Amino acid sequence: MSNKARLTCCITFDFDAMSSWxxxxxxxxxxxxxxxxxxxxxxxxILDLLEKYGIQASFAVPGHTxxxxxxxxxxxxxxxxxxxxxxWVHESPGxxxxxxxRDVLERGIKALERVVGTRPVGWRSPSFELSxxxxxxxxxxxxxxxxxxxxHDNYPYYLRxxxxxxxxxxxxxxxxxxxxxxxxxxxxxxxxxxDYVPGFNEGLRPATQIxxxxxxxxxxxxxNAPGGVxxxxxxxQTSGRGNRMLMLDRLLGYFDSQPGVEFSSMANYxxxxxxxxxxxxxxxxxxxxxxxxxxxx
Numbered sequence: 001m002s003n004k005a006r007l008t009c010c011i012t013f014d015f016d017a018m019s020s021w022x023x024x025x026x027x028x029x030x031x032x033x034x035x036x037x038x039x040x041x042x043x044x045x046i047l048d049l050l051e052k053y054g055i056q057a058s059f060a061v062p063g064h065t066x067x068x069x070x071x072x073x074x075x076x077x078x079x080x081x082x083x084x085x086x087x088w089v090h091e092s093p094g095x096x097x098x099x100x101x102r103d104v105l106e107r108g109i110k111a112l113e114r115v116v117g118t119r120p121v122g123w124r125s126p127s128f129e130l131s132x133x134x135x136x137x138x139x140x141x142x143x144x145x146x147x148x149x150x151x152h153d154n155y156p157y158y159l160r161x162x163x164x165x166x167x168x169x170x171x172x173x174x175x176x177x178x179x180x181x182x183x184x185x186x187x188x189x190x191x192x193x194x195d196y197v198p199g200f201n202e203g204l205r206p207a208t209q210i211x212x213x214x215x216x217x218x219x220x221x222x223x224n225a226p227g228g229v230x231x232x233x234x235x236x237q238t239s240g241r242g243n244r245m246l247m248l249d250r251l252l253g254y255f256d257s258q259p260g261v262e263f264s265s266m267a268n269y270x271x272x273x274x275x276x277x278x279x280x281x282x283x284x285x286x287x288x289x290x291x292x293x294x295x296x297x
Contacts, residue, residue, distance in 0.1 A: 004260065005227065005260060005261070005262040006222060006226055006227070006258075006259070006260030006261065007154075007218075007221055007222045007225065007226075007227075007228055007229070007230055007258075007260065007261050007262075008227075008228070008229045008230070008261075008262050008263070008264050008269050009218075009229075009230050009231075009232070009255050009261060009262070009263050009264070010057075010058060010182065010229055010230070010231045010232070010263075010264060010265070010266045010269055011050070011055055011057045011058075011232055011234075011252070011263060012057060012058045012059070012060065012124075012147070012231060012232060012233050012234065012266065013043075013046060013057060013058075013059050013060070013233075013234050013235065013236055013239075014059075014060045014086060014124065014233060014234070014235050015039055015043060015059050015060065015061050015065055015072075015073070015076070015086075015235075015236055016036060016039065016062060016065060016086070016090050016126075016235060016237070017036040017037065017039045017040060017062075017064070017065040017068055017069060017237070018033050018034075018036035018037060018064070018065075018068065019036065019062040019064040019065050019068075019087075019088075019089045019090040020036060020090040020126070021033045021035060021036050022036075022064070022089055022090070023062075023064070023087070023088075023089035023090035023091045023126065024090050024091070024092060024126060024127055025197070035237055036237055038236075038237045038240065038241075039065075039235070039236040039237035039240065040069050040072055040236075041240065042236035042237060042239070042240020042241070043072050043075075043076065043236050043240070044072075044075075045240055045245060046236055046239070046240055046245075046248075047075065047076065047079055047081075049245065049248065049249060049252065050079070050081070051079070052249075052252075053252050053253070053256050053263070054263075055252065055263040056080055056081060056082070056263060056264060056265045056268070057081045057082070057263075057265065058081065058082040058083075058084055058122070058265045058266045058267070059073075059076050059081055059082065059083055059084070060084050060085070060086035060124040060147075061073055061076075061083050061084070061085075061086050061112065062086045062087045062088060062089060062090050062108065062126070063087070063088045063089075063107050063108040063109075063110070063111030063112065064088055064089040064090070064111075065086075066111040066112055066114075066115040066116075067111055067115070070115045073115050073116060074115060074116060077116040077118075081265065082122065082265035082266065082267045082268075083112055083116050083118070083120060084120045084121070084122035084123060084124055084147075084266065084267070085105070085108045085109065085112065085120040085122065085123045085124070085143075086108070086123075086124050086125075086126060087104055087108055087125070087126045088103075088104040088107045088108050088111075090126040090127075091104060091126060092125070092126055092127050092129040093125055093126075093129060093130055093131040093134050094129040094130060094131045095129075096131075098131070098133045101131060101133065101134065101137060102137060105137055105141060108120075109141070120143075121142075121143060121144040121145070121267050122143065122144065122145050122146065122147065122266055122267050122270070123138055123143050123145075123146040123147070123148070124146065124147045124148055124184075125146070125148035128148045128149075128150070128184060128186070129148070130148055130149070135159055135160070135161045135177070135179065136161050138179060139161065139177060139178075139179055143179065144179075144180065144267065144270055144271070144274075145179065145180040145181070145182055145266060145267070145270035146159070146179060146180075146181060146182075147181070147182040147183070147184055147231070147266055148181075148184060149181045149183060149184070150183055150184060150185055150186075151181065151183060151289070152181075152183045153183060153185065153217075153221070153225075154183075154221045154224075154225035154228035154229060154230060155183075155225060155228050155229070156180050156181060156182050156183070156229060156269075156270065156273050156277075157180070157181050157183070157282070157286070157289055158176050158177065158178065158179065158180060158181070158279055158282055158283070158290075159176070159177060159179045159180070159181050160173060160174040160175060160176050160177065160290070160291075161174050161175055161177050162174025162175055169297070170294070170295070170296060170297050171291075171294065172291075173290065173291020173294055174291075176279070176282075176283050176290045177279075178274075178279050180270045180273065180274060182229060182231060182266050182269065182270060183229075183231065184231055184233055185231075187213065187217065188214060188217060188230075188231060188232050188233060189233040189234070190210070190233070190234045190235060190238045190239045190244070191203070191235055191238055193205045193209075193210045193213075194207075194210065194238045194239070194244060195235075195238050206243075207243040207244055207246070207247040208247070210244075210247065211247045211250065211251060214232065214251060215251065215254065217230070218230050218251075218254075218255060222258060222260075222261065229269055230255075231266070234248070
């Protein structure tokens with residue numbers, strides 16, 4: 001992100017490989033699990049496309065994937081892309097106990113450090129799900145940013161810890177902390193539109209329809225969110241297939257052709273945003289987002 005950027009595009013990929021079918025889907029079906037293997041076929045194609053446009057992207061990688069495909073994960077890092085934490089075997093933090101969540105965090109860090117030699121500074125939760133202790137753990141382990149929440153569309157924000165939401169009482173805002181959220185949206189994720197899971201997700205929309213939706217959100221952000229961020233979340237095993245690759249090529253070409261548009265990894269964008277938006281100033285300037293204006297009955 002530079003001072004001249006009208007909009008920064010963060011192009012991100014969740015390289016889940018087999019982990020999502022083993023962890024989230026809890027499948028014992030070899031055919032379903034093999035769908036993740038296609039991610040290893042797709043990543044080289046995606047890296048070539050990113051190189052075509054000179055884009056530095058962010059790849060969210062579970063520890064399970066790093067051990068299964070160390071050479072591919074190393075190739076991603078060697079190409080200059082960011083590797084961020086994406087769990088151990090794509091397990092939802094909201095469905096495990098706090099001790100297991102801590103273990104998952106540590107195992108993922110260990111795997112990424114072993115394979116790429118660096119500690120991740122960013123986190124994306126599998127399935128965009130968090131537990132009530134997730135934010136506290138991310139702070140404890142020194143993460144700079146996370147990208148799983150949806151409290152804005154085109155601007156980062158500082159997260160809170162300690163929120164409470166009693167069913168019979170008012171919403172209770174916790175403490176705003178120095179952990180940046182780079183927001184996501186299911187509307188800007190390829191999985192709901194593209195992937196078919198019997199009894200769970202219909203997917204299989206035409207690539208041209210997805211392209212129209214994503215281009216519309218991009219155009220709105222470019223016109224209305226100066227200095228903001230546009231974040232796409234994709235999965236190699238989904239967007240690495242034929243017509244999706246052609247669509248992504250067209251989209252990246254369109255984004256790249258717009259004056260004032262830059263591409264950045266999420267880590268670099270978060271670092272630059274923090275330098276120009278101190279926690280103290282942001283809290284003072286955003287009372288609605290921090291709960292300062294909330295009424296306590």
